[in-house]
Amino acid sequence: MEKKSCYHCGNAVTVFNRIDYDDKEFCCNGCKTVYEIFNENDLSCYYEMQTSPGATPEDAQGKYDFLDKPEIVDKLLEFNEGFTSIISLYIPHIHCSSCIWILENLQKLNEGVYRVLVNFPEKKATITFNSEKTNLKEIVLLLTKIGYEPYISLSNYEENKKPVDRSLIYKIGVAFFSFGNVMMLSFPEYFNIDDVWMEQYRGFFRWLILLLSLPVFFYSASPYHISAWKGLRSKNYTIDIPMSLGVIVMFVRSTVDIIFNLGPGFFDSMTMLVFFMLLGKLFQQRTYNFLSFERDYKSYFPIAVTKLSDENKEVSVQVYDVQKGDRLLIRNQELIPVDAILISDRAFIDYSFVTGEAVPVEKKSGDKLFAGGKQMGDVVEVETINTVSQSYLTQLWSNDVFQKKADFKYKTITDKISHYFTPALLAISLLAFTGWAFVDWNIAFNVVTAILIVACPCALALTAPFTLGNAIRILGRKKFYLKNVTVVEQMVKVDTIVFDKTGTITTSANSVIQYTGVDLSKQQQEDIRNIIRGSNHPLSRKLYDFLSSKITLKPDSFEEIPGKGLIGIINGKQYKIGSAELLEINKEKVLNETSVHICIDKEYKGKFVFNNHYREGLTELFFKLKKNKYKIAILSGDNNGELKKLEKILPKGTEFVFNQKPDKKLEYIKNLQANNRNVMMVGDGLNDAGALAQSNVGVSVSENVNVFTPASDAILDAGEFRFLDRFLNYSKLSIKVIKMSYMLALTYNVIGITLSILNKMSPLVAAILMPISTFSIISFVTVMTNYYAKKTLSIKAKKRGT
The missing domain is CATH 3.30.70.100 (Alpha-Beta Plaits)
Structure with missing residues (x-):
């Protein structure tokens, strides 16, 4: 009779459990009910992706x-x-x-x-x-x-942990025990000892070897058998199919040899093969866990928060130094890095990073604030009730809401190779077996077993993930933090780099500020400082540090208009602090300079003029990028007061675009992409959020501020800004390593299969070479990515004045 399986879960359907419904057969009412639910809700295409993909539902009455x-x-x-x-x-x-x-x-x-x-x-x-x-x-x-x-x-x-699975360790232990004892009991066979005593006990030793091998075949190798069966059932030809088939061939062949007294079989090779395969799986698992650990807990984002000391002084600290009970100052647009209690009277929290809902939630003093919320409006004080979870920030940063669709071709190549490799391997094995069967059945079995073992494509499948995983770990050590491995591939395609000016190519260090206009009283300076205290714009932070007043007072009203400035009410007076456009100053009266204008109760007072200090190595970086044939552009929300200076220190051909508000920056990126340009946007994460999200690769430069931009693909520590060209070069070299390792893995497989077909490789040697090949590929990509990192990222920068 034709063997039938359940349409939902794939379990066997017999005359005793068969349930017919909608021209389909099910093994139980549970599977039939699930099918009905999916069918009634237009989810029946669930079954079109995989054959019998579901599981038999369990009875959960009262369990939860x-x-x-x-x-x-x-x-x-x-x-x-x-x-x-x-x-x-x-x-x-x-x-x-x-x-x-x-x-x-x-x-x-x-x-x-x-x-x-x-x-x-x-x-x-x-x-x-x-x-x-x-x-x-x-x-x-x-x-x-x-x-x-x-x-x-x-x-x-x-504990924020999923259950620990130790089954792999147990399977390795069983395989190792059986492998060691089978090898020991096989010594007489190896040395061909023919004395009377050995002849008497030879049969006993062989049956004992068979008995010791049963747990290995049915327990230790079970993950490969189960995975292979699922793959065949769903027509998804995974790499576990040839591995499982190789073990089955060796077990059946060896069992037949011992039962009919034809020889000792290959149980030593089979137990060794399973042991090494499981050992290789453990090595892969531990390596992945190591990479994940470094990404989640060691590659900290270079962001900081403002902590209030016991003397009420504002101190900037790294986020992972925040402890339970600390008082933090959260400014406008800043992320709350940890669960906290609101101390201030009220706050408006935007949880769109977490929930996708952009409507701010009003909170009162004493309310709990969840990590991931963004403060909107005036500065607030909070008291932490937990320590900062860096893994939570990583999860937030990697939220699918902020992911960009990328054609990650290296992953696709691996998937395609794994998919077509197995059918081709089975075809080669069948042809080799058929050819050698006419010569010698024993040789035919040895050849097909060796082919199935030596051609395991594990090394091929591990090339891309291990190369790129190690690359983002190395870049993280250099304070260039990538969201995921796809960003490496996207960086290779970049041909245009757009830089924001204020806060990106300029730095707050060593800047000079001059005030021109009507003298400001001490009270007015205190009011201005208290209003800009809630802003995270680079010019606001510079001015806040420049003003000498230390008296803290909460404004009655606070509003920050992106790209324009601040409007606040304090001590009964309205202050406008920002651009000439915000204060409605005639453009003809505005000089070409970077400045912050002050207006009190509709009366213009004067302006603070900033002499920008450009980042160390800026000129050298731009010349290197130009040499590497990148198109470079500078976007700025300021006027063109710095144009002549920039033209002197930057290479010819650099495009300068001024007076660009956030929406115009976004449109500029769109226009470049419409002209088939692959754009990297480098900004400070404040007014550049839209442009960072629109670009192919968005890089947020962080300098001691807690402005977190999930839409960016990378976070660059401001101190490493001058090395951006090296990070781009390293991404290209990482992709080169992938191509080199592909060739190495394919060469190994071609040589191994050829030797096996010619009967020049025994199953035992193939079993030893299989995990060695995996180890060699992982070692190769690790060594090469580290070598290129040392060659590309460790050279001391030559200082050049800007």
């Missing part, structure tokens, strides 16, 4: 009643503000593209769900939902009902 208790739910939720809540759930069954698709369309099954973002490698789903329309218990029960039951443990969530 503990989620009715608010105190437990509060511990599980990552965010809970108003009617918006966010929860991250570990879902073990996530295994294919169908799983991702159905989970990210969960809102069609529950209207209270806003969106679901799936992290496939970690098997984690981050769910944003409306707590008024649904609740956590309903969502968990829905997931369980459709076969995606989450793993929930309060202890694990309090």
